[in-house]
Amino acid sequence: MATQRQIFFSHQAQTTDFPLAIEMRSALGNYIEDINGKRYLDLISGISVSNIGHRHPHVVDAIKRQVDTHMHLLVYGEFIQAPQTRLAEKLISLVPPSLSSVYFVNSGSEALEGAVKLAKRATGRPDIIHFDKSYHGSSQGALSLIGDEHFSERYRPLVPGVKKLTYNSIPDLHQIDHRTAAVVIEPVQGEAGYVPATREFLEAVRKRCDQTGALLIFDEIQTGIGRTGKFLALEHYGVVPDILLLAKGLGGGMPIGAFLASKELMDNFKENPLLGHITTFGGHPVSAAAALATLEVLENEDLLSSVQMKEALFHERLLHEEIHKIRGKGLMLSVQMKSFEFLKKVIDRCLEKGLITDWFLFNDSSMRIAPPLTITIDEIHHACDVILSSIEEVHLSE
Numbered sequence: 001m002a003t004q005r006q007i008f009f010s011h012q013a014q015t016t017d018f019p020l021a022i023e024m025r026s027a028l029g030n031y032i033e034d035i036n037g038k039r040y041l042d043l044i045s046g047i048s049v050s051n052i053g054h055r056h057p058h059v060v061d062a063i064k065r066q067v068d069t070h071m072h073l074l075v076y077g078e079f080i081q082a083p084q085t086r087l088a089e090k091l092i093s094l095v096p097p098s099l100s101s102v103y104f105v106n107s108g109s110e111a112l113e114g115a116v117k118l119a120k121r122a123t124g125r126p127d128i129i130h131f132d133k134s135y136h137g138s139s140q141g142a143l144s145l146i147g148d149e150h151f152s153e154r155y156r157p158l159v160p161g162v163k164k165l166t167y168n169s170i171p172d173l174h175q176i177d178h179r180t181a182a183v184v185i186e187p188v189q190g191e192a193g194y195v196p197a198t199r200e201f202l203e204a205v206r207k208r209c210d211q212t213g214a215l216l217i218f219d220e221i222q223t224g225i226g227r228t229g230k231f232l233a234l235e236h237y238g239v240v241p242d243i244l245l246l247a248k249g250l251g252g253g254m255p256i257g258a259f260l261a262s263k264e265l266m267d268n269f270k271e272n273p274l275l276g277h278i279t280t281f282g283g284h285p286v287s288a289a290a291a292l293a294t295l296e297v298l299e300n301e302d303l304l305s306s307v308q309m310k311e312a313l314f315h316e317r318l319l320h321e322e323i324h325k326i327r328g329k330g331l332m333l334s335v336q337m338k339s340f341e342f343l344k345k346v347i348d349r350c351l352e353k354g355l356i357t358d359w360f361l362f363n364d365s366s367m368r369i370a371p372p373l374t375i376t377i378d379e380i381h382h383a384c385d386v387i388l389s390s391i392e393e394v395h396l397s398e
């Protein structure tokens with residue numbers, strides 16, 4: 001009989017020749033366990049998903065209760081379903097008041113798609129602005145906005161009218177003009193290696209959008225749901241977008257995404273043509289129940305209040321001559337080393353010692369640190385011990 005490993009490699013589509021390929025069995029809290037019973041401290045949260053840890057009991061309970069009530073009933077937006085309305089009410093209480101209407105989708109990419117469509121429909125304009133090293137998803141629309149053409153050029157033709165500007169460069173912003181439907185930006189760029197926008201830059205983007213009538217879309221798919229120590233990264237900046245994208249951590253481990261805008265803006269989907277965005281499973285009741293429970297956990301356990309202190313502890317502990325720089329905001333940190341080869345050896349050693357880290361799509365010499373916000377002080381010390389001893393071993397072996 002074929003092993004799961006054999007099936008994985010022969011029948012499950014592969015996207016690289018070097019997947020981690022550890023056969024996992026279960027997960028709880030800040031740990032994932034493999035089939036041999038080896039426990040791994042999860043320092044990346046499934047890429048900023050498990051912000052409240054894996055299988056939080058409140059989320060598991062909400063999922064079970066919802067499964068016993070109803071699952072899918074009808075395509076999005078027809079029936080009134082309490083898991084969705086309760087989640088909408090809660091979400092809207094946590095974001096700037098102008099973002100009063102929420103459209104639930106399945107993923108980050110779909111949130112991006114819906115938002116860009118809405119911007120085109122509302123403005124009647126053809127162009128979209130994005131930034132170098134941006135990542136907004138892998139569907140054709142989202143891929144058109146990827147900040148490194150290496151990943152998109154073999155998939156052309158893509159969506160036309162896309163213009164790429166330099167992140168954090170205010171002089172570039174004059175290229176936002178009266179043809180621009182939307183400017184899509186991550187307040188802290190994820191796959192670039194956790195590069196925060198400067199306050200002046202985000203303010204200038206907002207100002208230029210206001211001058212030209214372009215809509216501002218914040219992609220908080222990775223930065224949202226408490227990752228930076230605030231519910232949304234935009235709270236660090238005091239800049240409010242016209243459309244906000246959420247996904248990843250929103251479902252507490254279940255798939256759900258959302259884009260939020262004013263009711264007035266969102267109403268564009270209702271006419272000429274009606275059904276401006278359609279999704280079968282968007283806001284699935286089980287995912288919506290999980291998301292509401294996730295937001296309750298974030299609040300009830302006061303998870304945001306310790307993020308800054310935990311961030312500071314990583315900065316304090318991660319000192320080594322091979323660590324060139326630490327970037328990021330909150331529990332969204334990137335540890336810059338000298339090369340991919342060096343980092344690869346460090347990451348492999350960390351894995352051997354039961355610590356899951358990762359690198360970034362556009363920065364393969366930086367280590368990704370984005371643990372569940374529930375990580376404890378002791379676990380941070382342990383993670384830093386493992387990272388430092390791994391760096392030292394690789395350093396000495398050179």
Ligand code: PMP
Nearest residue numbers: 107108109135136137190221222
């Ligand atoms: N935007 C950002 C900033 C992301 O980090 C990601 C996922 N890495 C996406 C969009 C796409 O989300 P999804 O994979 O759920 O489509």
